[in-house]
Amino acid sequence: MHHYRSLLSLFSGVLLTAAGTQAFAQESPTYSRDVAPILQQKCQTCHNPEGIGPMPLMNYQQVMPFAALIQDRTSKRIMPPWNLDPTIGIQSYKNDSSLSDEQIATITAWAEAGAPQGNPADLPPLIELVSGADWQLGDQLGPPDLIIRSAPYDVIANGQDQWWTPSVPFEGLGDERFLRAAEFKPSYPLGKKVVHHGHAVLIPEGERRQVALARYGVGKSWEIFPEGTGMRVPNDGRIAWNLHYFPVGTEKPGDVVEVGLWFYPEGQQPVLETRGETMFRVDGLKGMARGQDIVIPPHGYQVLQGTHRLESPAVIHSFRPHLHMRGKLMSMEAIYPDGTKEVLSQANNYNHNWQIAYIFEDDVKPILPTGTILQFTSVFDNTANNPINPDPEQWVVFGRRGVDEMSHAWIGITYINEEQYAQAVAQRRAEQETLRLD
Numbered sequence: 001m002h003h004y005r006s007l008l009s010l011f012s013g014v015l016l017t018a019a020g021t022q023a024f025a026q027e028s029p030t031y032s033r034d035v036a037p038i039l040q041q042k043c044q045t046c047h048n049p050e051g052i053g054p055m056p057l058m059n060y061q062q063v064m065p066f067a068a069l070i071q072d073r074t075s076k077r078i079m080p081p082w083n084l085d086p087t088i089g090i091q092s093y094k095n096d097s098s099l100s101d102e103q104i105a106t107i108t109a110w111a112e113a114g115a116p117q118g119n120p121a122d123l124p125p126l127i128e129l130v131s132g133a134d135w136q137l138g139d140q141l142g143p144p145d146l147i148i149r150s151a152p153y154d155v156i157a158n159g160q161d162q163w164w165t166p167s168v169p170f171e172g173l174g175d176e177r178f179l180r181a182a183e184f185k186p187s188y189p190l191g192k193k194v195v196h197h198g199h200a201v202l203i204p205e206g207e208r209r210q211v212a213l214a215r216y217g218v219g220k221s222w223e224i225f226p227e228g229t230g231m232r233v234p235n236d237g238r239i240a241w242n243l244h245y246f247p248v249g250t251e252k253p254g255d256v257v258e259v260g261l262w263f264y265p266e267g268q269q270p271v272l273e274t275r276g277e278t279m280f281r282v283d284g285l286k287g288m289a290r291g292q293d294i295v296i297p298p299h300g301y302q303v304l305q306g307t308h309r310l311e312s313p314a315v316i317h318s319f320r321p322h323l324h325m326r327g328k329l330m331s332m333e334a335i336y337p338d339g340t341k342e343v344l345s346q347a348n349n350y351n352h353n354w355q356i357a358y359i360f361e362d363d364v365k366p367i368l369p370t371g372t373i374l375q376f377t378s379v380f381d382n383t384a385n386n387p388i389n390p391d392p393e394q395w396v397v398f399g400r401r402g403v404d405e406m407s408h409a410w411i412g413i414t415y416i417n418e419e420q421y422a423q424a425v426a427q428r429r430a431e432q433e434t435l436r437l438d
């Protein structure tokens with residue numbers, strides 16, 4: 001019986017493949033029908049005339065000359081930028097911009113068939129792109145409740161990394177409020193190309209406490225806390241701006257960066273209070289100078305681990321690895337109090353050009369008990385195989401320039417109490433139960 005069935009399925013498999021190939025030969029994917037919708041969804045936010053992508057990919061004339069390069073970058077999962085390992089850890093993210101295997105196969109088949117245009121009547125209607133001059137969260141949340149601005153900075157045309165760290169007075173909305181979302185918006189179009197990363201941190205009046213309103217890197221411009229979670233923002237203080245500019249050949253006097261802030265309604269206090277993205281070091285030397293452990297030999301590798309015990313339960317909303325040019329991989333694992341271990345997320349295709357925050361979907365975001373050990377592993381590749389290695393002959397140590405190294409993760413984390421933990425776990429179980437019954 002068994003044999004018979006598998007023979008049959010083998011046979012029908014062969015038939016199916018032959019028929020499939022035939023259909024395929026007659027009708028390879030076309031730009032108008034198959035490829036344009038993918039480019040609209042996954043590429044045009046950056047590859048438009050004013051976007052940060054080096055060339056626009058808005059119509060056939062613009063796309064055709066790049067067909068082979070597009071196939072190369074998409075099949076290697078270099079474009080769109082999304083550096084997570086699709087085979088391990090949580091796979092459901094609010095900001096997932098990656099291509100499906102099927103979309104990659106479509107692009108490949110199209111390029112290999114000679115990048116045919118097909119029938120322009122098949123083109124999807126144009127989509128409306130959110131201009132880089134607008135708030136990306138505007139569609140979802142409306143205009144920000146409050147906009148804060150950096151002091152103007154004169155961008156130079158050429159040179160090395162530049163840091164700009166003005167301190168600017170902050171006036172809130174008249175009372176302490178709870179932050180729901182924040183977006184970091186460099187000027188447009190130039191600022192989007194020269195501001196490499198930045199922080200806007202509120203230092204409340206007369207305190208040393210820091211309230212990190214927004215942290216930005218190319219690839220991460222906004223943050224929305226999960227429903228019912230907010231950050232307490234006092235009404236006054238100073239904003240410590242920390243902006244890292246990297247000149248791109250154009251000069252501009254008086255460049256200003258803006259941060260848009262969206263708050264919970266006046267008087268409303270969300271159930272959970274978060275401190276937002278928190279730095280977790282990925283090295284072995286707790287309490288010693290940051291980065292002491294980084295020593296990567298020429299043409300060699302280094303692996304570093306950092307472990308952090310959770311002293312209370314916690315919910316994790318996002319994972320943003322931070323390494324520089326030799327960075328190759330960072331994983332985040334949970335070792336639970338009972339000793340079981342689980343990979344939560346792993347960037348195995350890390351690329352320093354993109355500082356992506358991987359934002360977990362609410363129904364899968366890790367809810368961790370007290371005593372969980374978060375274990376991070378960084379892998380550095382200082383060999384010539386690393387495509388963005390500027391010089392494999394160098395010893396590489398800690399430093400803030402891109403050619404030096406760093407090893408830490410920014411984790412969107414909210415610490416909760418035992419009661420809230422029990423509630424969150426019960427809710428998750430109930431959701432999963434409903435899923436199973438559906």
Ligand code: HEC
Nearest residue numbers: 039042043046047052053054069070073074079080081353
């Ligand atoms: C978040 C912005 C962004 C998105 C989304 C994006 N790109 Fe890019 N792309 C860039 C930037 C910036 C570069 C140049 C720097 C680099 O290669 O990292 C680039 C480079 C490329 C290159 C190489 C160009 C060259 O001359 O080397 C190709 C090809 C490409 N992108 C295709 C695509 C395709 C196809 C998609 C969608 C499936 C896409 N990109 C999505 C920003 C983006």
